[in-house]
Amino acid sequence: xxxxxxxLLQVANEEWLYMLREDTRHSLAIEGYFVTEEELKATLVxxxxxxxxxNYFRTAQFVYGLAFQYQQEGEWHLDLALINNIHAQLxxxxxxxxxxxxxxxxxxxxxxxxKVRPPLEATAYLRAFVRLVPRxxxxxxxxxxxxxxxxxxEAIHPYRDGNGRVGRILLxxxxxxxxxxxxxxxxxxxxxxxxYYAALQEADKGFHKGFPPPEPQALLxxxxxxxxxxxxxxxxxxxxxxxxxxxxxNLLRYADLMPLExxxxxxxxxxxxxxxxxxxxxxxxxxxxxxxxxxxxxxxFLGTREHPPLVPDPLPPERPDWAxxxxxxxxxxxxxxx
Numbered sequence: 155x156x157x158x159x160x161x162l163l164q165v166a167n168e169e170w171l172y173m174l175r176e177d178t179r180h181s182l183a184i185e186g187y188f189v190t191e192e193e194l195k196a197t198l199v200x201x202x203x204x205x206x207x208x209n210y211f212r213t214a215q216f217v218y219g220l221a222f223q224y225q226q227e228g229e230w231h232l233d234l235a236l237i238n239n240i241h242a243q244l245x246x247x248x249x250x251x252x253x254x255x256x257x258x259x260x261x262x263x264x265x266x267x268x269k270v271r272p273p274l275e276a277t278a279y280l281r282a283f284v285r286l287v288p289r290x291x292x293x294x295x296x297x298x299x300x301x302x303x304x305x306x307x308e309a310i311h312p313y314r315d316g317n318g319r320v321g322r323i324l325l326x327x328x329x330x331x332x333x334x335x336x337x338x339x340x341x342x343x344x345x346x347x348x349x350y351y352a353a354l355q356e357a358d359k360g361f362h363k364g365f366p367p368p369e370p371q372a373l374l375x376x377x378x379x380x381x382x383x384x385x386x387x388x389x390x391x392x393x394x395x396x397x398x399x400x401x402x403x404n405l406l407r408y409a410d411l412m413p414l415e416x417x418x419x420x421x422x423x424x425x426x427x428x429x430x431x432x433x434x435x436x437x438x439x440x441x442x443x444x445x446x447x448x449x450x451x452x453x454x455f456l457g458t459r460e461h462p463p464l465v466p467d468p469l470p471p472e473r474p475d476w477a478x479x480x481x482x483x484x485x486x487x488x489x490x491x492x
Contacts, residue, residue, distance in 0.1 A: 169399060169484065172443050174218070177338045178211045181322045184341035184350065205247055213243040214323050214336075221330035230331060232284050234277070241313055241320050250315055257312040265311055268355060269362040272311035278368040279310045286370035287328065296332050297393070301385040302377045303328055305357035309365075335396035337389050353385035394435075401454060402440030406480040407472045411440060411449040420452045421461070431455065442484065 175194050182189065189197070189207055197207050217240060224231050242255030257276035265272065273279050283306060290299040307321045326336035340346040360379030366372035402411060414432070418425035431437040438454035441447070457463040473479070 169403065169442070173336055173338070173396070173399075174211060174215055177214060177322075177326065177336055178207065180338045180341045181319060182207060182210055182341075184322075184339065184347055185318050188342075206244075209244050209246055209248070210319060210323075213240060214326070216243070217323055217327050218330055218336060221327045225331050225333055230288055232287055232328075232331075234280050234284055236327075237280060237284070237320065237324060240323055241316055244316050244319055244323075253314050258314045261314065263311050263314070265308070265317075267351060268358075270309045270311075270358050271364070272309065273365040273368070275368060276310065276312035279365070279373075280312050282368040282370055282373055283307060283310060286373055289370060289374070291328070291332065296334065297386040297390055298382055300325060300329060300332075300337075300389055301357060301382040302380075305354055305380065305382065305385060306373060306377060308354055309358040309361045329393075334393060335400060337392040337396065339388065339392065349384075350388065353388050356381040356383075357385045398438045399440060401438050402449070402451075403480070405451055405453060406483075407476045408470055409451060409453070410483070411451050414439070414448060414450060417450050417452055417455075421455065421464075423461075 175191060175198075179189055179191065179194060187204065187206055194207060194211070197204070198211060238255040238257070245251060245254035248254075257280060259276050260274055261276075262274065263272045263276075283303075286306070287299075287303050290302055294302070304321055304325045307324060308317060311317045313320065322339060325339075329335065329337055339350055341350065357377075357380045359381065360376035366376050405411065412420075414428050415425050417437070418428040421428070428437060432439055432448065432450075436456050436458065437450055438456070439448035439450045442449070453463075453465045455461065455464060
């Protein structure tokens with residue numbers, strides 16, 4: 155598809171900022187900080203809002219940009235300093251200022267509603283974590299590696315506060331290092347949060363009776379005792395939504411997106427059938443900013459036995475001015491709505 159940096163850095167700045175805002179809102183909602191999109195926008199321009207919200211957005215923006223850069227250069231980077239820095243940035247200027255960026259070694263910590271008791275040697279387990287995670291991505295499928303990495307970090311629970319926020323930013327850092335988009339774990343409703351917590355509890359079963367020594371192989375063996383599938387499925391649902399955005403925006407290299415009514419005419423079918431395909435995930439659609447009128451293209455139809463895919467083979471030449479046209483087109487959509 156051309157990769158995440160191509161579409162989000164060269165073309166879709168507005169969509170990238172929307173993703174960041176949604177990640178911020180969902181992640182904070184999981185921890186009880188509920189803000190509307192309008193409230194978040196007001197916070198980001200300095201009119202009002204909590205420091206926790208502003209710190210999360212700015213930290214995610216920096217860390218995700220760093221992951222983009224490493225991914226473009228073909229580098230893998232994960233160390234204790236990076237993780238501690240994420241925590242430090244999240245709590246800058248808050249009541250946790252004196253503890254920011256410092257694992258809570260020797261302090262007994264609890265996870266509300268969980269069966270895991272975090273280990274006292276927080277730093278030692280974080281060091282083992284950063285040694286194990288690259289191995290997970292080398293040996294396991296991406297969703298399994300993401301799910302197990304996230305479950306392990308949350309089980310270690312290394313800080314006095316903010317472990318969920320650090321863990322979800324770190325999750326997206328790892329996703330972006332793999333060339334995947336950032337994943338928004340939904341958290342606005344009680345049902346969404348309960349599903350997330352239940353998935354974590356299934357994934358960390360290997361630690362319910364205690365932690366093994368802080369060695370990568372021992373931690374991996376304990377992780378493999380849990381069921382990672384519920385958490386991986388939750389991540390996959392977010393990944394599919396974000397992948398649809400990437401597919402649609404990459405298509406702009408060759409053609410313009412269009413309203414669903416035009417797609418129906420191009421395919422020679424009733425528009426109600428096209429809307430049915432959308433509901434059944436047979437047609438990839440793009441909703442600028444997540445809320446507006448959906449756009450698509452005949453090439454984004456996934457095909458059935460009766461309606462084979464229509465993507466030309468080979469693809470036509472890329473439009474020489476596609477990036478400039480796409481940026482202008484998207485600015486119009488986000489400024490005026492669609």
